[in-house]
Amino acid sequence: MKKLFTSESVTEGHPDKICDQISDAILDECLRQDPESRVAVECLTKTGVVIAAGELTTKANIDVPKIARKTLNEIGYTKSSHGIHADTCAIMTHIEEQSPDISQGVTEGEGEFTEQGAGDQGMMFGFACDETEELMPLPISLAHGLTKKLSDVRKSGEINYLCPDGKAQVTIEYVDDKPVNVHTVVVSSQHDEGVEQETLKKDILEKVIKPVCGDYLTEDTRYFINPTGRFVLGGPYADAGLTGRKIIVDTYGGMGRHGGGAFSGKDPSKVDRSAAYAARFIAKNLVSNGLCKKCEVGLSYAIGVAEPVSIFVDSFGTSEKTEEELVEVVKKNFPLKPAEILKYFDLKKPMYRETAAYGHFGDFDYPWEKIIEL
Numbered sequence: 001m002k003k004l005f006t007s008e009s010v011t012e013g014h015p016d017k018i019c020d021q022i023s024d025a026i027l028d029e030c031l032r033q034d035p036e037s038r039v040a041v042e043c044l045t046k047t048g049v050v051i052a053a054g055e056l057t058t059k060a061n062i063d064v065p066k067i068a069r070k071t072l073n074e075i076g077y078t079k080s081s082h083g084i085h086a087d088t089c090a091i092m093t094h095i096e097e098q099s100p101d102i103s104q105g106v107t108e109g110e111g112e113f114t115e116q117g118a119g120d121q122g123m124m125f126g127f128a129c130d131e132t133e134e135l136m137p138l139p140i141s142l143a144h145g146l147t148k149k150l151s152d153v154r155k156s157g158e159i160n161y162l163c164p165d166g167k168a169q170v171t172i173e174y175v176d177d178k179p180v181n182v183h184t185v186v187v188s189s190q191h192d193e194g195v196e197q198e199t200l201k202k203d204i205l206e207k208v209i210k211p212v213c214g215d216y217l218t219e220d221t222r223y224f225i226n227p228t229g230r231f232v233l234g235g236p237y238a239d240a241g242l243t244g245r246k247i248i249v250d251t252y253g254g255m256g257r258h259g260g261g262a263f264s265g266k267d268p269s270k271v272d273r274s275a276a277y278a279a280r281f282i283a284k285n286l287v288s289n290g291l292c293k294k295c296e297v298g299l300s301y302a303i304g305v306a307e308p309v310s311i312f313v314d315s316f317g318t319s320e321k322t323e324e325e326l327v328e329v330v331k332k333n334f335p336l337k338p339a340e341i342l343k344y345f346d347l348k349k350p351m352y353r354e355t356a357a358y359g360h361f362g363d364f365d366y367p368w369e370k371i372i373e374l
Contacts, residue, residue: 004183006171007139007253009147012075012357013164013190013234015241018084019043020250020356022050023243023265025071026064028350031267033060035348038098039267042243043068045236047083049090054265057098065091071353076155076164082190083165083235116339118301119270120261123310126279127256128287129294131179134362134369135284138179138216140253142170144358145212150189150204159203163190165234170213182216185209186224190234201225250360251276256296264356268347271301271338275308277368278341280361282334286326289374292319295326299336306337333374 244262
């Protein structure tokens with residue numbers, strides 16, 4: 001049986017990703033100075049302005065405008081024509097202290113339960129499959145590869161007329177649930193005025209698409225490169241950006257469920273982030289240890305309560321074990337309480353700005369991506 005599945009990714013210069021990265025850069029600076037920081041900071045960007053708002057409890061002394069400008073510079077927003085200029089844009093902040101009612105449920109020894117509880121209610125899902133070396137779905141893996149390559153060739157000067165904003169989409173053809181080839185590739189990149197479209201299309205095909213997707217391309221693969229014909233006005237000029245608006249890009253590209261919670265700007269006491277990382281770790285290791293070929297893990301929590309309210313495992317019929325047996329494997333081998341997750345992955349240190357572009361999963365350097373023996 002044949003079917004098509006599509007995933008998208010966006011570059012680090014996409015307006016939503018600008019906001020994710022600034023939010024996580026603020027988090028990193030708080031954790032660098034005070035590992036016990038409680039952070040929930042979100043950003044908005046539009047032409048020439050960044051607004052940071054949220055809740056913060058920390059001993060750290062942070063300079064939000066400095067952090068935002070540094071992040072914009074590193075992304076490559078150094079011209080006003082790009083939609084925002086790192087050195088001259090307006091930075092506004094509205095950050096208050098975290099609610100004590102929430103804090104007491106998360107702090108060990110406080111609240112109705114003395115053990116450190118979850119920072120909020122909610123459900124988090126983790127997914128893994130054997131389609132790629134990193135045990136990620138192939139569509140999102142290739143889509144991230146394309147957007148990362150777009151940024152690399154821009155920053156290196158290999159394609160010196162590209163600008164920071166961009167996105168990519170990859171459609172994979174599956175036969176009997178196995179990926180066989182790339183059916184369609186869509187790449188859109190912001191570019192300088194005056195660039196010939198034929199030059200841009202040739203450069204992106206040869207220097208971006210073929211190096212990333214080459215093994216899966218066929219004579220029948222369709223390409224749509226800057227299909228509107230022009231992408232000069234981009235970045236925050238063309239589109240407002242918000243933290244947490246690319247949750248499917250951040251995870252599995254639409255393959256598998258999503259609990260709805262975003263990651264960036266949230267410290268790891270918040271299970272939206274840490275339990276989603278734990279769920280990915282569990283799913284990846286169930287697959288890597290041969291217990292199944294594809295796996296989805298769901299964890300749900302109540303605010304202030306340490307134990308998960310529920311644990312869910314779906315092997316999609318690829319395991320010799322029942323799902324009840326897989327749940328028992330999860331309970332015996334993996335960290336599930338918030339405090340256990342924080343300690344197991346050493347999450348109270350600055351590491352989050354790097355996760356805020358090109359996906360939170362699949363990079364072997366992240367602690368939740370390591371392989372263990374069961």
